Amino acid sequence: EDQVTQSPEALRLQEGESSSLNCSYTVSGLRGLFWYRQDPGKGPEFLFTLYSAGEEKEKERLKATLTKKESFLHITAPKPEDSATYLCAAEGLTGGGNKLTFGTGTQLKVEL
Amino acid sequence: DTGVSQNPRHKITKRGQNVTFRCDPISEHNRLYWYRQTLGQGPEFLTYFQNEAQLEKSRLLSDRFSAERPKGSFSTLEIQRTEQGDSAMYLCASSLDGYGYTFGSGTRLTVV
Numbered sequence: 001e002d003q004v005t006q007s008p009e010a011l012r013l014q015e016g017e018s019s020s021l022n023c024s025y026t027v028s029g030l031r032g033l034f035w036y037r038q039d040p041g042k043g044p045e046f047l048f049t050l051y052s053a054g055e056e057k058e059k060e061r062l063k064a065t066l067t068k069k070e071s072f073l074h075i076t077a078p079k080p081e082d083s084a085t086y087l088c089a090a091e092g093l094t095g096g097g098n099k100l101t102f103g104t105g106t107q108l109k110v111e112l
Numbered sequence: 113d114t115g116v117s118q119n120p121r122h123k124i125t126k127r128g129q130n131v132t133f134r135c136d137p138i139s140e141h142n143r144l145y146w147y148r149q150t151l152g153q154g155p156e157f158l159t160y161f162q163n164e165a166q167l168e169k170s171r172l173l174s175d176r177f178s179a180e181r182p183k184g185s186f187s188t189l190e191i192q193r194t195e196q197g198d199s200a201m202y203l204c205a206s207s208l209d210g211y212g213y214t215f216g217s218g219t220r221l222t223v224v
Contacts, residue, residue: 036215043116043216089155098143098167099157099170100147
């Protein structure tokens with residue numbers, strides 16, 4: 001069975017204090033590793049998809065990286081508007097793929 | 113294109129009543145997915161359609177749940193004889209051939 005574990009569960013940063021969120025995954029053949037941002041009461045908002053180990057993608061203050069067992073979401077010089085829950089999800093090849101297995105998320109709070 | 117649209121945004125129902133939710137996917141997307149998210153957890157896969165065919169159902173989808181996608185456009189998710197444990201956010205997502213999962217804002221169900 002596919003599994004995704006995220007750490008830490010919660011993270012408090014000062015504005016400008018860079019950090020990384022971790023996502024460990026166990027899937028039968030990784031089709032894609034996804035990062036989403038979710039604000040309270042809203043649906044997940046797509047950030048990145050990574051397909052193979054060594055791949056990196058960047059968007060503003062966020063950078064996602066992928067190894068064979070983990071993915072990291074690096075946040076550089078965060079701002080209060082980056083506060084949200086960040087979800088990681090893996091799509092494996094079990095049963096033909098077609099579904100995402102999510103972690104429980106990292107709740108990020110960025111303070112002034 | 114206004115993204116994935118879900119209605120209603122909130123639904124409060126009494127235990128034992130039936131409820132139905134609607135999802136309108138991105139128009140050119142042929143795949144549609146339903147997920148359920150409870151507080152503090154990541155979304156969990158329920159079922160998915162390719163065009164009008166329902167191709168996979170999670171064991172989470174008891175026989176009280178039924179989903180349809182007539183004509184391969186919008187989809188409905190019905191829950192019969194609701195229970196308090198059904199209280200959750202129900203999320204719909206769509207994709208084109210499994211690329212680019214886009215989520216809607218969800219329907220928050222509260223069973224009292």
